């Protein structure tokens with residue numbers, strides 16, 4: 001009966017990935033720094049524009065930090081009668097297209113603006129014209145910045161950082177926050193663009209277990225009924241999230257799922273066993289959703305590896321075997337295979353993200369040492385299915 | 396133009412209705428929605444603008460039309476359309 005349905009949750013939406021909490025434990029210093037970088041916008045907007053980089057590993061709070069900052073900044077600006085807009089775009093969702101990213105920004109002001117009939121450069125000019133007309137300022141966050149560079153090359157960033165050069169004596173209206181996992185991508189930019197960006201980097205350190213406990217405890221009190229989540233449970237979740245590279249997203253998702261298991265088993269408290277059940281269910285799903293972040297050739301390489309394991313029923317593959325499987329996949333998708341050294345880099349990324357694990361094994365065959373590859377905690381069938389679906393969109 | 400002349404055109408009335416509904420649109424999109432060609436749409440837009448009912452802004456090659464917010468004529472026409480459409484809904 002509906003009236004007897006009970007739940008450990010008070011408000012599940014507080015565990016939603018899009019929820020932006022008011023307080024961000026262990027990110028106050030970074031939030032203050034960001035606010036400091038943009039303090040001019042409240043006092044002398046138009047006198048300058050800012051370019052900031054936020055970098056940090058998966059689930060280190062980059063997205064939520066920039067969004068919290070955006071909300072705070074626009075609220076402060078509104079109080080002072082400054083027409084400031086915070087526009088957050090996930091570049092990957094726009095397939096890294098500068099045009100679509102800029103279109104999104106323009107559509108904030110003109111929702112029914114036509115989608116064709118002009119180039120990305122013209123669109124940039126249009127955006128500036130719109131901002132001039134409305135005396136508006138924009139902080140544009142380019143989240144998952146890597147996608148933009150991959151798709152458009154460094155030119156796109158060049159255009160975005162140099163636009164003031166054609167607007168002498170006009171107010172500066174567009175500031176940028178570039179969000180990325182790894183600063184390495186900046187090396188692709190031309191020297192002067194790179195140096196502008198590199199001078200304002202906010203680096204988010206991995207969360208420690210203790211820090212994760214604080215973050216999770218806050219969410220527990222927002223989302224769960226009192227006394228339903230014991231300390232031990234939070235601690236176990238923090239341990240697991242910490243072993244996942246300090247990934248707070250993983251921790252919050254685990255917390256939510258553990259709550260679901262408690263409800264399903266009709267329990268009054270979320271027990272550690274609920275966490276363990278949730279963890280084993282989550283691994284497969286997480287690996288799959290992470291696959292969307294991989295570059296084209298990383299996906300192709302991983303697909304090769306997945307096929308190898310699916311077809312051979314072996315536990316380990318040598319690098320040469322993986323490379324062979326990759327070459328076959330490239331042929332199928334009609335793309336030119338990358339070099340051996342590139343594959344090494346891909347392998348490193350894939351193992352950093354956790355899709356594969358690698359080990360160096362001694363004295364196999366004639367060469368002294370060789371690298372072996374295996375799939376931890378994920379079925380090759382599942383992985384193949386997911387990658388094929390993703391690649392059909394890509395290619 | 397006299398009122399009877401301005402309002403004697405189906406296309407012009409459709410333009411007004413579309414813009415009341417959407418807020419602002421570019422010429423090709425208006426043409427598509429009122430089911431007319433670009434040239435005649437442009438002409439009707441110009442007439443409505445000259446009469447103070449519409450206004451437009453230019454962004455590169457794009458022209459965005461909307462009701463002329465500051466014009467009593469635009470407000471009167473908008474009123475007329477809204478009351479009319481509302482009454483029609485009630486009948487059904």
Ligand SMILES: Nc1ncnc2c1ncn2[C@@H]1O[C@H](COP(=O)(O)OP(=O)(O)OP(=O)(O)O)[C@@H](O)[C@H]1O
Nearest residue numbers: 017024025027057058059060061062063064248249
């Ligand atoms: N300090 C914090 N306080 C509260 N919640 C946090 C904190 N840091 C991260 N989170 C939460 O953890 C989850 C992951 O954070 P976020 O999405 O910002 O990570 P990210 O660094 O953008 O990761 P990715 O590189 O995968 O995009 C989100 O649900 C976010 O709300």
Ligand SMILES: [Mg+2]
Nearest residue numbers: 062063064143
């Ligand atoms: Mg993010």
